Amino acid sequence: MGAGLGREHCRRCALPLSRQPNLKGHDRNVIQTFTFYLFATIVIASGALTILSRNPVHSVLWLILAFFNAAGLMLILGAEFIAMLLVIVYVGAVAVLFLFVVMMLDVDFAEMRAGFARYAGFGALMAVVLLAEMIFAVAAWNAGGVSVASKAAPVDPSVPNIEALGTVLFTRYLYIFEAAGLVLLVAMIGAIVLTHRTRSGLRPQNPSEQNRRRPEEATRNMNPGIGQGVEL
Amino acid sequence: MGYSLVLTLPEIILSASAIALLMVAAFAGDKAARLSTWLAVLAFIGAALVVPGVTGPGGIAFNGLFVADSFAAFAKILIYVAAAIAMLSAMSWFARDGVYRTEYPVLILLSSVGMGMMASAGDLITLYVGLELQSLAAYVLASFQRKDSRSAEAGLKYFVLGALASGILLYGVSLLYGFSGSTSFEGIAAAIATDGISTGELFGIVFVLAGLAFKVSAVPFHMWTPDVYEGAPTPVTAFFASAPKVAAMALLTRVTIEALGAATFEWRQIVIFMALASTILGGVAAIGQQNIKRLLAYSSINNVGFALIGLAAGTPEGVASVLFYMTVYVVMTLGTFFVVLRMRDEAGQPVETIVSLSGLSRTRPALAAAMAMFMFSIAGIPPLMGFWPKFYVFEAAVAANLTWLAAVGIATSVIGAFYYLRIIKVMYFDDPAPAFEARRDLVSSAVILAAALFVSPLGWFALEPLGTASLNAAGALF
Numbered sequence: 001m002g003a004g005l006g007r008e009h010c011r012r013c014a015l016p017l018s019r020q021p022n023l024k025g026h027d028r029n030v031i032q033t034f035t036f037y038l039f040a041t042i043v044i045a046s047g048a049l050t051i052l053s054r055n056p057v058h059s060v061l062w063l064i065l066a067f068f069n070a071a072g073l074m075l076i077l078g079a080e081f082i083a084m085l086l087v088i089v090y091v092g093a094v095a096v097l098f099l100f101v102v103m104m105l106d107v108d109f110a111e112m113r114a115g116f117a118r119y120a121g122f123g124a125l126m127a128v129v130l131l132a133e134m135i136f137a138v139a140a141w142n143a144g145g146v147s148v149a150s151k152a153a154p155v156d157p158s159v160p161n162i163e164a165l166g167t168v169l170f171t172r173y174l175y176i177f178e179a180a181g182l183v184l185l186v187a188m189i190g191a192i193v194l195t196h197r198t199r200s201g202l203r204p205q206n207p208s209e210q211n212r213r214r215p216e217e218a219t220r221n222m223n224p225g226i227g228q229g230v231e232l
Numbered sequence: 233m234g235y236s237l238v239l240t241l242p243e244i245i246l247s248a249s250a251i252a253l254l255m256v257a258a259f260a261g262d263k264a265a266r267l268s269t270w271l272a273v274l275a276f277i278g279a280a281l282v283v284p285g286v287t288g289p290g291g292i293a294f295n296g297l298f299v300a301d302s303f304a305a306f307a308k309i310l311i312y313v314a315a316a317i318a319m320l321s322a323m324s325w326f327a328r329d330g331v332y333r334t335e336y337p338v339l340i341l342l343s344s345v346g347m348g349m350m351a352s353a354g355d356l357i358t359l360y361v362g363l364e365l366q367s368l369a370a371y372v373l374a375s376f377q378r379k380d381s382r383s384a385e386a387g388l389k390y391f392v393l394g395a396l397a398s399g400i401l402l403y404g405v406s407l408l409y410g411f412s413g414s415t416s417f418e419g420i421a422a423a424i425a426t427d428g429i430s431t432g433e434l435f436g437i438v439f440v441l442a443g444l445a446f447k448v449s450a451v452p453f454h455m456w457t458p459d460v461y462e463g464a465p466t467p468v469t470a471f472f473a474s475a476p477k478v479a480a481m482a483l484l485t486r487v488t489i490e491a492l493g494a495a496t497f498e499w500r501q502i503v504i505f506m507a508l509a510s511t512i513l514g515g516v517a518a519i520g521q522q523n524i525k526r527l528l529a530y531s532s533i534n535n536v537g538f539a540l541i542g543l544a545a546g547t548p549e550g551v552a553s554v555l556f557y558m559t560v561y562v563v564m565t566l567g568t569f570f571v572v573l574r575m576r577d578e579a580g581q582p583v584e585t586i587v588s589l590s591g592l593s594r595t596r597p598a599l600a601a602a603m604a605m606f607m608f609s610i611a612g613i614p615p616l617m618g619f620w621p622k623f624y625v626f627e628a629a630v631a632a633n634l635t636w637l638a639a640v641g642i643a644t645s646v647i648g649a650f651y652y653l654r655i656i657k658v659m660y661f662d663d664p665a666p667a668f669e670a671r672r673d674l675v676s677s678a679v680i681l682a683a684a685l686f687v688s689p690l691g692w693f694a695l696e697p698l699g700t701a702s703l704n705a706a707g708a709l710f
Contacts, residue, residue, distance in 0.1 A: 175240070175294040179349060179361045182247055183368060186342050189254070190372035193335045194387075 039072040056102040064095045081161035236293035239300040241286045242279040242308060243348050249275035250341035257334035265334045269323050272337035276316035276344070280309045290708065296416045297355045304352035306555055306705035307482035311351065314474040314562045315344045320675050321573055322467035328580060329377065329465070336376065340471065343369035347479035351486075356405045356415040359483060363401070363447065366476055367394050373471065374464040386463025393446070393456045401443025407436030408491075417491035424494040437492060441502050444487065447480035450540060451509035454533045458521075461529035466582065469525055470569035473532050474562045481536070481558050485543055485551055489709045496546045503544045504637060508644075510537025515647035519654075523584050524572055527651065528565070531610060534648050535561050541641050542625040545632035551706035553628045556698060557621035560687075561610075564618055567683030568606045570676050571599060576669045583668075586655060591664025599668075600659045602684045609687040611652040612645055617691040624699075 046065040053059050067090040074083035159167075169177055224230050237244070253268045260267075287300040319340045326332035346365025353359040371394060375387025409415050411432035412423035424433060446453040461469045488499050514534025521527040539561070542553035575583050592600040609618030622645060626638040686694065 172295050173297070173357070175236070175297050176357050176361055179345075179358075179365060182342060182345060183361065183365050185251075186339070186365060186368045186372070189335055189338060189342075190368065193333065193339070193372055194375060194378055 036073070036076055039069045039076070042066075043069040043073065056105065057099065060095060060098045060102055063098065064091055067091045067095060079161060081165060235291070236298070239286055239291050239293040240298060241282050242312075243345050245279045245282065246275055246312075246341050246345045246348070250338050250345070253334070253338050253341070257338060260334070262331060262333050265332045265336070266323055268334050269319060269337045272319060272341050273316045275341060276312045276319075279344075279348075280312040283308050283312075292354065296418060297353075297358045298349075299352045299354035301352075301705075301708035303482070303486070303551075303555075303705040303708040304348075306701060307351035307478060308348050310478050310555075310559055310562060311347045311475045312344060314478060314566065315340055315347070315471065317566055317679055318467065318471035318474050318569075320679070321470055321570060322465075324673055324676070325465070325467045325573055326377070329582065333376075336373070339369045339373055343373070344475065347475055350479045350483040353483060353486060354417055354490075356409060356417075356420075356491075359487065360398075360402065360405060363480075363483070364398065366479060367398070367447070370394075370472065370476060373468045374460055376468060377465045380465075382463040383465055386460045389463070390456055390460045397443050397446035397453065400439050400446075404436045404439025404441075404443060407432050407439060409436075411436060417487070420491045421493055424492065429495045429498060433495070434498060437495060437499055438502065440487065441484075441499060441506075444480060444484045445506055448477060448484060448536050448540075449529075449533055450506040450536050451513045451533060452506075454510065454513070457533060458526045458529040461532075462523055462525045462584075466525065466569065466573050466584075469528075470566060470573070473528065473565045473569065477532065477536065478558045478562060481539060481554060485554055486709065488543065489546070489551060493710075500544055500546060503540055504634075507537045507540035507544055507637070508640060510534065510540065511641060511644040511648070512537075515644050515650075518648070518651045521651070522586055524575070524586050524589070524655075525584055527586065527655075528568060528572070531648075531652075532565065534644075535565075535610070538622060538625055538641060538645070541634075541637055542628050544634060544637060545628040547628060547632050548703065548706045548710050549624075549631060550628035551709055552699070552702040553621065553624035555702040555705055556624055559698060559702070560617055560621045563683050563686050564606050564610050567602065567680055567687070568610070570680045570683070571603045571606070573676065574599060574668065574673075576671075577666060578669055580669055586658060588665050588668075589655065589659050590662035592659040592668075594664050595667035596670075599680075602680050603659060604656045605684050605687055607652040607655050611649040613649075615689050617687040617689075617694075620695060 043066050046062045046069065050059045050062040050066060053062060067086055071083040071086040071091075074080070074086060222230055249272065253271060256264050256268050256271075283305050287302065287305040290301040292299055319337055322336055323332060326336070343366050346362045346367075346369065349358055349362030350366060353362055371387055371391040374390045375384045377383040405415075408420060411430050412420045414420055414423060420433075442453060446456075449457040461472065464472065488496075488503065492499050510533050514530050514532075514537055518527050518530035518534065521530060535557075539554050539557040542550045542557060544550070545553075572584075575588065577583050577588070589603075592603070605616065609616040612619050612622040622641075626641055629635070629638040629641070685691070
């Protein structure tokens with residue numbers, strides 16, 4: 001187990017050399033950098049297209065792409081479990097659910113276009129404001145050094161992701177874990193309170209009553225005369 | 233670990249009884265609704281009683297995720313008492329309109345667990361999970377009367393806007409974490425104190441404060457308040473206006489003082505803006521309201537603004553004045569809502585217009601007197617209790633060299649006084665409207681009487697102990 005941290009680390013990427021089996025340290029770093037920018041660009045582009053595309057179905061498709069690329073970013077960070085989680089939970093469940101909801105929506109495309117001219121001025125204003133903010137943010141970022149990378153949580157490469165997460169989840173974050181359970185409980189109660197209703201006039205199955213039933217109660221022996229019907 | 237669990241005893245009591253009551257709900261159904269409400273009140277009393285014992289010496293549990301200090305204790309006792317009283321108002325109300333279901337006390341209990349978590353949050357993650365636990369239960373409660381389309385609309389509106397606010401808050405949390413390298417309040421405070429505040433942290437503070445401002449319904453994040461207060465069933469509105477406000481205010485105070493104490497200059501500007509905008513908008517917008525619940529919504533916005541003036545001071549006295557303000561505010565608000573809950577016409581239908589209060593002094597003199605007292609008190613007219621919290625808040629602001637803020641606050645409280653006095657004028661000087669239905673309700677009468685006694689000059693006896701307790705609680709943050 002804890003053998004990983006003691007080894008020599010690459011100076012630029014802070015990764016132990018043992019994790020760079022085939023490439024010399026910095027070649028790997030270049031590839032990492034390249035993939036990071038690739039994934040990051042596509043995340044941002046597809047995020048933008050999610051809100052820009054007029055067709056809601058396309059929006060959801062762009063969203064799925066964004067989730068996939070976010071998962072890729074997580075992989076680069078060495079958080080493979082979170083990457084898989086993103087794919088399974090967000091792409092597999094949430095996005096598909098979105099897709100179903102969107103397809104059930106009665107989208108009126110003509111009306112969608114009608115509002116464009118009316119809101120164009122306002123939208124443009126918002127865009128200008130946001131653009132200005134972004135320019136300021138970039139300028140500020142250039143001025144005051146941002147040092148996120150040096151503060152990233154240390155990862156012990158010899159411990160698998162799931163194990164590391166599980167360890168903190170059930171020790172350091174036990175309290176939060178339990179509270180999250182309560183949140184889910186509230187969600188469940190809420191769903192029941194808001195949707196459950198008791199219907200009258202139903203004939204639900206009652207197995208214990210069915211099992212208690214004896215042939216004597218359920219059948220009657222009749223002996224009708226010839227040519228006469230049975231009266232029940 | 234065992235010691236940590238002991239510190240969270242109030243939360244454990246509440247969540248365990250919520251789960252036990254859920255079992256009652258599952259097997260006994262809605263027949264047991266009244267019984268489980270009273271059992272939930274017992275749970276609240278139990279939790280409130282163990283709070284001082286548990287948190288007396290103060291302690292940190294679960295590696296700093298949970299802080300049990302006298303500040304948390306003060307807020308929790310207030311939250312639990314307010315939630316229990318607000319819950320009591322629901323029994324007879326729902327019994328007559330719609331169905332009173334056993335899940336109601338369960339949801340209030342779980343919501344209060346979340347509020348307790350908020351009050352003792354020592355970490356951004358605890359902050360978020362507590363806030364979500366409280367809010368999620370609140371969304372369900374808002375649409376509890378699901379056959380009423382207004383209630384359903386209120387729930388949906390609250391949910392969508394609340395989710396947006398949570399998103400903003402989470403974004404701020406991620407920025408704060410990313411730039412300071414820690415999610416714990418202590419860690420953030422240390423990072424800001426050593427490195428100074430970075431642009432990223434500044435953005436984080438803005439987003440976190442925006443998210444929390446939504447929860448306390450401070451302007452400019454107040455838009456949901458009138459609609460949700462009007463649409464939600466009245467007992468639920470009474471709950472919204474009391475306990476969650478205290479919890480969110482306690483959380484806001486803890487975040488600003490404990491985590492961002494080194495950045496006081498930065499957050500103070502935001503808090504001052506929110507305070508001024510809330511007092512002014514809450515005062516002006518309430519003038520034209522016809523519906524008493526909408527009016528009380530604007531009143532709550534207005535009051536939150538005054539409490540924020542105390543927070544803007546950023547001193548122990550300021551924090552103490554916030555706690556004191558919230559205590560008196562909760563009493564006045566609950567009293568007022570219990571009077572509003574009594575407003576039913578002869579056919580037993582609830583009425584919500586201010587006009588229907590006309591001439592109440594002749595048809596129901598005692599009720600009118602109580603309501604007049606609450607209104608005078610919220611307006612801050614001196615002999616009544618409501619004067620003192622405003623006084624302390626302004627005093628704290630002046631002591632922190634924010635004299636101009638206090639002056640503007642006093643001016644806006646005059647605007648606010650206008651619509652409170654208008655209600656008194658309607659009740660005492662207008663021609664009587666059709667009388668309200670006369671009906672005995674012992675619990676409600678007792679609550680109204682107790683609240684009226686508290687806001688009357690008799691409440692001055694409470695000034696001394698409350699003041700000491702709030703100063704003691706505020707001291708825990710510095």
